[in-house]
Amino acid sequence: LQQFSMHYCHAFHAHYCPRIASKSKCTRLLVALSPEEQALERTKQHLLKLQRNSKRRTTTSSTDDATTSKELSKELEMIESKIQEYLRLPANTIKEMLRDKGLPTKGRKPDLSKRLVEYEWQLEHGRSLKDETEASSSVMTNVDDNTTPQSASPANLINFCGLSLSPTASRALGTAQFTEPTPIQARSIPLMARGESVILHAATGSGKTLAYLLPITEAIWQGEDDDEFAMILTPTRELAAQVAGVASVLAPPGTVRLVTHPTNLMSDQQYWRERRGRSVNDPDRIASLTQQEDASRRSPRLLVGSAKAIMHSLYGDGKMPASPTRKPAAKELLSKTRWVVLDEVDRLLLQQGNKGNSVTKSQHEKPAAIVTSAVARRTLGRAQVIAASATVGRTLKRELSRILGLPPKEYPRVIRGGESTGDDEDDDDVSATEIETSTGHVGRAVTIPATVENYVVPVDASSVGNVLTNAFLVLKALNEGEQKGKRKILMVLTKGCGISTQNAIGALKHFRCQPEPMSLLDVLQAADGTDQLMEVHRQVSGSTGVGETSSYFQNEIAYEDNSSYLAEKRSGYLLITGEDSVRGLHLDGLDVVVVVGRPRGPDEYTHIAGRTGRAGRSGKVINVLNQQHATAVRGWEKMLNVEFSLLEIDDIRALT
Numbered sequence: 100l101q102q103f104s105m106h107y108c109h110a111f112h113a114h115y116c117p118r119i120a121s122k123s124k125c126t127r128l129l130v131a132l133s134p135e136e137q138a139l140e141r142t143k144q145h146l147l148k149l150q151r152n153s154k155r156r157t158t159t160s161s162t163d164d165a166t167t168s169k170e171l172s173k174e175l176e177m178i179e180s181k182i183q184e185y186l187r188l189p190a191n192t193i194k195e196m197l198r199d200k201g202l203p204t205k206g207r208k209p210d211l212s213k214r215l216v217e218y219e220w221q222l223e224h225g226r227s228l229k230d231e232t233e234a235s236s237s238v239m240t241n242v243d244d245n246t247t248p249q250s251a252s253p254a255n256l257i258n259f260c261g262l263s264l265s266p267t268a269s270r271a272l273g274t275a276q277f278t279e280p281t282p283i284q285a286r287s288i289p290l291m292a293r294g295e296s297v298i299l300h301a302a303t304g305s306g307k308t309l310a311y312l313l314p315i316t317e318a319i320w321q322g323e324d325d326d327e328f329a330m331i332l333t334p335t336r337e338l339a340a341q342v343a344g345v346a347s348v349l350a351p352p353g354t355v356r357l358v359t360h361p362t363n364l365m366s367d368q369q370y371w372r373e374r375r376g377r378s379v380n381d382p383d384r385i386a387s388l389t390q391q392e393d394a395s396r397r398s399p400r401l402l403v404g405s406a407k408a409i410m411h412s413l414y415g416d417g418k419m420p421a422s423p424t425r426k427p428a429a430k431e432l433l434s435k436t437r438w439v440v441l442d443e444v445d446r447l448l449l450q451q452g453n454k455g456n457s458v459t460k461s462q463h464e465k466p467a468a469i470v471t472s473a474v475a476r477r478t479l480g481r482a483q484v485i486a487a488s489a490t491v492g493r494t495l496k497r498e499l500s501r502i503l504g505l506p507p508k509e510y511p512r513v514i515r516g517g518e519s520t521g522d523d524e525d526d527d528d529v530s531a532t533e534i535e536t537s538t539g540h541v542g543r544a545v546t547i548p549a550t551v552e553n554y555v556v557p558v559d560a561s562s563v564g565n566v567l568t569n570a571f572l573v574l575k576a577l578n579e580g581e582q583k584g585k586r587k588i589l590m591v592l593t594k595g596c597g598i599s600t601q602n603a604i605g606a607l608k609h610f611r612c613q614p615e616p617m618s619l620l621d622v623l624q625a626a627d628g629t630d631q632l633m634e635v636h637r638q639v640s641g642s643t644g645v646g647e648t649s650s651y652f653q654n655e656i657a658y659e660d661n662s663s664y665l666a667e668k669r670s671g672y673l674l675i676t677g678e679d680s681v682r683g684l685h686l687d688g689l690d691v692v693v694v695v696g697r698p699r700g701p702d703e704y705t706h707i708a709g710r711t712g713r714a715g716r717s718g719k720v721i722n723v724l725n726q727q728h729a730t731a732v733r734g735w736e737k738m739l740n741v742e743f744s745l746l747e748i749d750d751i752r753a754l755t
């Protein structure tokens with residue numbers, strides 16, 4: 100309670116007592132308040148905020164948009180110069196100033212400077228900088244309000260969450276009709292554009308990829324000296340291909356490099372060789388690439404790859420005679436890295452394996468930790484660190500502090516997406532991961548999207564054969580009647596079920612399961628050269644992440660290519676994969692996820708279930724497991740704030 104009072108007091112102090120010189124005076128005053136009085140104060144604070152917002156909205160609507168945006172950019176310039184001024188001071192001096200003002204003193208120097216500037220701005224203008232960025236994003240909304248959303252044209256999208264977009268990004272978002280940012284984008288893009296390090300903690304399918312890519316690609320568009328790099332680390336090669344595919348739609352041509360294996364990261368020649376692949380001999384394609392190369396004359400700035408591939412590229416894998424990137428070049432790359440993005444950060448940084456089972460725990464640092472620490476050291480902490488996941492807990496934040504060389508409990512600001520749990524987490528919060536849910540239980544602050552329906556089908560799982568037979572019956576039931584051949588299904592084999600992807604595919608083919616099962620990874624790996632890998636990924640996923648493209652599995656395929664990966668055309672599909680490789684993958688319009696066996700834990704389940712029900716669409720997750728595991732999974736209900744409905748195999752036919 101005392102911690103809460105202190106925390107509340109800081110917020111109150113910042114809002115209402117800017118002229119009280121002594122923070123302690125204010126603290127004493129508030130700590131002395133009874134819980135009822137505190138509640139009253141909170142209500143007062145909320146009402147005042149609403150009043151301020153409505154006043155501002157009236158004035159905004161009455162002023163000319165063009166003038167507003169000019170004023171805003173002038174104000175942003177002033178803010179920027181003020182931040183630069185503070186950056187020249189020693190960190191301890193800034194901390195001292197923050198302490199005097201009763202503000203939190205944790206964080207990196209750039210974040211501290213921004214906090215101070217934000218506070219001063221609030222004192223001077225009576226409104227916060229956060230409101231300011233909201234106002235600037237509303238400029239875009241106002242512009243769009245004048246047109247019907249269906250006919251949103253690229254010209255309307257020059258401003259997205261306060262970012263003045265390049266024509267390329269405007270066109271991409273315009274085509275995709277992304278007229279409104281998602282909550283996580285609206286909250287995080289303005290902060291990232293100002294150079295703050297953040298942890299994006301938002302549900303699966305909430306648009307985190309675009310949230311972290313846009314500020315980077317736009318900065319690359321504006322970069323004059325072309326001397327800064329971004330490293331985007333992912334847990335798998337497939338996710339890297341997906342992210343690189345989205346980035347290459349937004350960034351200047353020739354600046355995105357997909358790193359799929361250890362390679363010389365600073366060699367442009369090697370980059371172009373890898374883009375084309377060995378077997379790409381289509382003269383038109385080579386001509387278009389060469390033309391692009393000549394036109395852009397840019398070298399890669401955005402390196403996207405699995406953390407392992409990037410680490411081995413920088414340091415070798417211990418078996419290589421020398422590291423693929425020469426030491427001086429690697430040092431140069433690390434010291435010029437301005438952004439490090441850790442997508443699926445919990446998978447990248449936390450040890451896998453069952454709790455308490457020391458045998459499965461790796462003794463070594465994870466590749467992402469090695470690369471991120473190296474960048475933090477080489478840039479003296481100036482690099483902006485952006486971490487993203489739907490599952491962010493205290494252990495992860497502690498780990499992030501450790502690898503960034505910060506004191507414990509000091510980590511980048513956590514930004515949450517979603518309507519109900521929209522409060523950004525403060526440095527001194529009680530718990531980032533857990534909140535009291537509507538049912539009064541303590542559950543995850545960010546959980547499975549409400550558009551996902553969760554089912555549990557208890558079956559006889561006494562042998563692998565029984566499990567596979569039951570999985571087949573579930574798939575058969577899903578493909579009967581009206582839904583025949585139409586459903587897009589992803590089957591995830593958990594580690595616990597003990598069945599490999601190849602065995603499952605073999606058995607299902609033996610049962611003559613329709614549509615014919617395919618390994619998700621095999622489909623994605625049928626590519627030569629990074630360009631083709633990205634293209635295959637786009638075709639399989641049915642989306643670039645920025646607008647839809649025609650899919651490998653859809654009937655109308657605009658893409659005229661007779662390569663093997665496009666040979667078959669169908670609307671429904673059945674893809675099979677393991678628990679480890681589904682992280683972050685986006686399969687557009689996926690209807691059902693069938694999970695065989697019990698996932699490792701509720702966090703892993705959140706990610707598996709999150710392959711469907713993305714970006715506001717509906718989806719179903721059917722868990723096929725034995726009675727004991729069915730009870731265990733249903734025990735996650737309160738924690739995940741979702742309901743697991745019990746289902747018999749025969750009832751599945753009735754699911755629409």
Ligand SMILES: Nc1ncnc2c1ncn2[C@@H]1O[C@H](COP(=O)(O)OP(=O)(O)OP(=O)(O)O)[C@@H](O)[C@H]1O
Nearest residue numbers: 277279280281303304305306307308309644683714
């Ligand atoms: N502003 C937007 N408006 C509408 N749709 C959007 C917007 N931004 C992103 N999307 C859509 O949301 C989909 C999911 O986004 P994304 O892949 O970034 O999710 P994510 O939050 O990274 O999920 P995960 O945690 O599973 O990785 C994208 O394919 C894209 O089509």
